[in-house]
Amino acid sequence: MSVNLTFHGAAGCVTGFCARLQTDKATVLIDCGMFQGSKTLKALNYNDFPFEAGAVDAVLLTHSHIDHSGLLPKLMRAGFTGPIHATAGTRDLCAVMLADAGGIQESEVRHLNYRNEQRGRAPVEPIYTARDAKRVMRQFSKVRLGEEVAIAPGIRAVYWEAGHIVGSSSIEVIVDTEEGPMRLLFSGDLGAGGRAYSPDPRSPSGVDHLIIESTYGDRDRMALSDAERRILLAKELNDAHDRGGPVLIPAFAVERSQELLADILSLMDDGQVPRGEVFLDSPLAIEATEVFLRRGWNRDTETNPFQDLRAGERLKYMRSTAQSDALERLRGWHIVMAASGMCDAGRVRKHLKRLLWQRDATVLLSGYQAAGTLGRILQGGATQVSIQGEPIQVRAHIRSLDCYSAHADAGGLVAWAKAREPIGGQVFLLHGEPSARVALRDRLTKAGFASGRIACPEMDDRFVLTRAQATPASRAASRIEPTAVAAPDWHNARASLLLELDERLRAAPGDAARERLLAALRADLEDAGSSRSAAPARSLEHSS
Numbered sequence: 455m456s457v458n459l460t461f462h463g464a465a466g467c468v469t470g471f472c473a474r475l476q477t478d479k480a481t482v483l484i485d486c487g488m489f490q491g492s493k494t495l496k497a498l499n500y501n502d503f504p505f506e507a508g509a510v511d512a513v514l515l516t517h518s519h520i521d522h523s524g525l526l527p528k529l530m531r532a533g534f535t536g537p538i539h540a541t542a543g544t545r546d547l548c549a550v551m552l553a554d555a556g557g558i559q560e561s562e563v564r565h566l567n568y569r570n571e572q573r574g575r576a577p578v579e580p581i582y583t584a585r586d587a588k589r590v591m592r593q594f595s596k597v598r599l600g601e602e603v604a605i606a607p608g609i610r611a612v613y614w615e616a617g618h619i620v621g622s623s624s625i626e627v628i629v630d631t632e633e634g635p636m637r638l639l640f641s642g643d644l645g646a647g648g649r650a651y652s653p654d655p656r657s658p659s660g661v662d663h664l665i666i667e668s669t670y671g672d673r674d675r676m677a678l679s680d681a682e683r684r685i686l687l688a689k690e691l692n693d694a695h696d697r698g699g700p701v702l703i704p705a706f707a708v709e710r711s712q713e714l715l716a717d718i719l720s721l722m723d724d725g726q727v728p729r730g731e732v733f734l735d736s737p738l739a740i741e742a743t744e745v746f747l748r749r750g751w752n753r754d755t756e757t758n759p760f761q762d763l764r765a766g767e768r769l770k771y772m773r774s775t776a777q778s779d780a781l782e783r784l785r786g787w788h789i790v791m792a793a794s795g796m797c798d799a800g801r802v803r804k805h806l807k808r809l810l811w812q813r814d815a816t817v818l819l820s821g822y823q824a825a826g827t828l829g830r831i832l833q834g835g836a837t838q839v840s841i842q843g844e845p846i847q848v849r850a851h852i853r854s855l856d857c858y859s860a861h862a863d864a865g866g867l868v869a870w871a872k873a874r875e876p877i878g879g880q881v882f883l884l885h886g887e888p889s890a891r892v893a894l895r896d897r898l899t900k901a902g903f904a905s906g907r908i909a910c911p912e913m914d915d916r917f918v919l920t921r922a923q924a925t926p927a928s929r930a931a932s933r934i935e936p937t938a939v940a941a942p943d944w945h946n947a948r949a950s951l952l953l954e955l956d957e958r959l960r961a962a963p964g965d966a967a968r969e970r971l972l973a974a975l976r977a978d979l980e981d982a983g984s985s986r987s988a989a990p991a992r993s994l995e996h997s998s
C-alpha cells in the first residue's frame with residue numbers, strides 16, 4: 455500500500471491550493487483552487503489538470519476563497535463526478551463565489567475573443583461559465599465540524615474550526631495503512647484567533663504529517679486586538695476625511711469586507727469617524743454579506759457580529775451597474791467599497807480610473823497584494839499605472855491597512871503548529887511566497903521543529919508517505935519554473951516599460967528629440983533581435 459501526496463498549487467505562491475492524496479484504492483483532492491496574481495500564474499488555470507479529473511473520488515474543501523475552490527467547476531467539466539465535502543457556510547459562500555467567478559471568466563473571454571478576432575487569432579473558451587458553477591453545487595455534501603466522515607475506501611476525514619472566514623475549516627485526513635491509521639492535518643487558511651468576528655481555530659494534536667499555510671510567515675504586526683484595529687482604521691478614515699475626498703476600499707469580497715464594514719459603521723455610530731454614506735459596490739460582496747447574516751454565528755461569543763450589515767440608511771448596497779455608475783457623480787466625503795481587493799478585476803477598476811488622479815482621494819488597500827497585481831504596483835509607489843490599457847496618473851493617497859487580514863500572522867502560525875505536537879512525520883509549508891515560507895521555516899526551527907522535518911514543496915512535487923516519513927519522489931516535468939511562480943512576469947515588465955516610454959517622450963524637449971529617442975530604441979530592438987539567444991518567448995495568448 456503506498457500513499458502519495460502531490461502539491462499541485464500554492465507551492466511557492468499563495469494561490470491555487472490543491473493537494474492530491476493517492477492510495478492504491480482511492481484519490482482525493484484537498485481543495486482545487488484557482489491561480490491568481492501574475493499572468494504567467496493565471497495561465498495555469500487554462501491548462502489541463504496535471505492529473506486525471508475523472509479518477510478523483512472526492513474533494514475535501516477547506517473553505518470558499520477562490521484560491522481554494524475556484525477550479526471546482528473546471529474539475530467537474532474535466533470529468534469529476536464525486537462529492538465535494540464542505541461545511542454549510544463554505545457551501546453557501548461557494549454558491550455565490552463560484553457563480554461570480556464563472557461570470558468573470560465569461561466576460562474576460564468575451565473581451566479577449568474580440569481582440570483575438572481583430573488580430574486574426576483563434577477564439578478561446580472560458581475556463582468555465584456561471585452555469586457550470588451552478589451545476590457543480592449539486593456535488594456538494596455537507597459536513598459538520600468534529601464529525602468523522604467516510605470519504606473513500608480507506609480514507610476518512612474530520613473537519614475542524616480554522617477561524618479564518620465563515621465556514622472555514624482545517625481538515626484531518628485519516629488513511630488506513632498497514633502501519634495503522636495515518637493522520638494528515640491540512641491547516642487550510644488559519645485565522646488569528648481572539649476576535650469577535652470568528653471563532654478561535656482548533657484542531658487535534660498528535661498527527662503524522664502537518665500541511666500548513668505560510669501566507670504571513672514573515673509578519674508579526676497583525677496580532678492586534680479588535681479594539682486596536684478599530685483605532686488604526688479610525689485614523690485612516692479621519693485622515694482621509696481631512697483631505698476632503700472620498701475613500702475607496704478595494705474589497706476582498708468575503709470576510710474582510712464584512713469586518714471592515716461592521717467596524718466602519720460602529721466607528722460612525724460612536725462618533726469616532728464623521729458620518730457619511732457607505733456604499734458596498736460589489737454584487738459578490740453583497741451576496742456574501744447575505745450569507746454572513748445567515749451563517750455568521752460565532753459559537754465562542756454566541757452572537758452574529760455581522761447583524762448590522764443589512765442594507766439601509768447607513769449602508770447602501772449597489773447591486774446594479776446603473777447604481778454603481780451613479781457613484782461617479784458623488785463628491786466629497788463618502789466611502790466606496792468595491793471588488794476586487796487586489797484591484798485586478800471588478801468595479802474597483804472603474805473607481806480607480808475616476809479617483810487615482812484626484813489629490814484629495816484616498817485608496818485604502820485592505821490586505822495582501824500578490825506580486826504582479828495592480829494593488830501591489832500601487833502599494834509600491836507607482837506614479838502612473840495602466841488600467842485596461844489607459845495610463846492614469848496616481849495623485850491619490852495610497853494607504854495600506856494590513857491588520858484586517860483573516861490570516862494568522864507568523865506568531866499565530868507557529869503557535870498553531872506547536873499545539874499540534876507531537877508530529878511524527880513531516881511539516882509541509884505551502885501557501886506562501888518564497889520569502890514568507892523561508893521566514894516561517896526559520897521560526898519553526900527556532901521553536902524546536904527539526905529543520906530536516908520541514909519541507910517546502912515546489913509546484914507538482916510528489917512525496918511518498920509512511921507514518922514517520924515523507925520521501926520526495928522524482929519530480930515530473932513541472933508546469934512552471936519555480937522562479938516564475940512568485941515573480942512579477944514579463945507582462946508587468948512590458949506595461950511598466952511602455953509607461954516609462956510615454957513618460958520620456960512627453961518629457962523630451964521637442965519632436966526631434968522624440969524621434970531620436972525612438973530611432974535609438976528601434977536600433978536597440980534590431981540588435982536584441984539579431985543576438986537573440988535560443989530562449990523562445992513564452993506565448994500566453996489565452997491569458998487575459
Ligand SMILES: [Zn+2]
Binds near residue numbers: 618643
Ligand atoms: Zn482563505
